[in-house]
Amino acid sequence: MAEIDLFEAMRTCRTVRRLRPDPVPDALLHRVLTAATWAPSGGNRQPWRFLVVRDPGRKRQLQELYLPLWQRFSEAYGARMLALAPEARAQTERMLRAADHLAHHFHEAPVVLVVCVHVPDLAITDAGLDRPPVVGGASIYPAVQNLVLACRAVGLGAALTTLLCMKEPEVSALLGIPKSWATCAHLPIGFPRGKGHGPLVRKPVEKVTYLDQWERPLFAP
Numbered sequence: 001m002a003e004i005d006l007f008e009a010m011r012t013c014r015t016v017r018r019l020r021p022d023p024v025p026d027a028l029l030h031r032v033l034t035a036a037t038w039a040p041s042g043g044n045r046q047p048w049r050f051l052v053v054r055d056p057g058r059k060r061q062l063q064e065l066y067l068p069l070w071q072r073f074s075e076a077y078g079a080r081m082l083a084l085a086p087e088a089r090a091q092t093e094r095m096l097r098a099a100d101h102l103a104h105h106f107h108e109a110p111v112v113l114v115v116c117v118h119v120p121d122l123a124i125t126d127a128g129l130d131r132p133p134v135v136g137g138a139s140i141y142p143a144v145q146n147l148v149l150a151c152r153a154v155g156l157g158a159a160l161t162t163l164l165c166m167k168e169p170e171v172s173a174l175l176g177i178p179k180s181w182a183t184c185a186h187l188p189i190g191f192p193r194g195k196g197h198g199p200l201v202r203k204p205v206e207k208v209t210y211l212d213q214w215e216r217p218l219f220a221p
């Protein structure tokens with residue numbers, strides 16, 4: 001397979017929610033998981049474990065936990081969508097359709113990857129502030145993004161999901177995950193059904209970058 005430029009991979013690294021059931025060879029999984037382990041982490045503690053779920057019964061149980069969470073979440077989304085401009089609404093509707101497909105077919109992905117982090121090893125430097133801490137995630141989600149980009153590079157589709165984290169006790173019991181490990185993401189992975197990857201829709205950099213002071217633009221619009 002031809003190598004892909006890093007910027008091109010990032011620009012087209014869509015969430016791929018429609019996957020073929022064809023198996024993902026171990027060698028390919030090894031390659032993308034190796035890329036995940038190249039990620040940085042606080043103190044280089046590398047507090048991750050990657051649990052590859054291939055067993056049909058376990059994948060089915062994950063899907064049965066996921067579907068009602070998605071249905072509740074999508075109802076709330078539907079209400080918010082009414083306020084959107086037509087183009088944004090059409091995009092959101094496409095995303096919701098794809099996400100709904102994923103929720104019904106979660107277990108058909110050849111691999112569901114459960115990403116776990118060892119909580120005692122997290123460097124949570126913002127734990128004392130008057131808001132929920134966010135820094136701990138920086139020791140695990142770069143690994144997830146490395147993995148997703150590596151999937152893009154080798155032609156695999158992946159969908160980063162976090163809804164199932166709400167059901168951590170059930171997921172941990174199902175997969176034998178010890179108490180000190182948190183579940184951070186569940187990624188159905190497989191070869192895309194159809195095109196899969198493609199250009200992303202994002203806010204322009206001009207809108208989200210400031211110089212020296214909040215809301216003072218660095219780049220002209």
Ligand SMILES: Cc1cc2nc3c(=O)[nH]c(=O)nc-3n(C[C@H](O)[C@H](O)[C@H](O)COP(=O)(O)O)c2cc1C
Pocket residue numbers: 013014015016017095099102159160161162163164200201
């Ligand atoms: C932290 C996080 C959690 C997400 N959780 C879910 C999820 O539970 N289910 C889902 O279908 N997509 C999930 N997504 C995918 C986002 O919906 C997706 O990244 C976003 O709509 C942008 O679409 P794109 O990645 O195709 O550009 C999640 C993404 C992130 C970064």
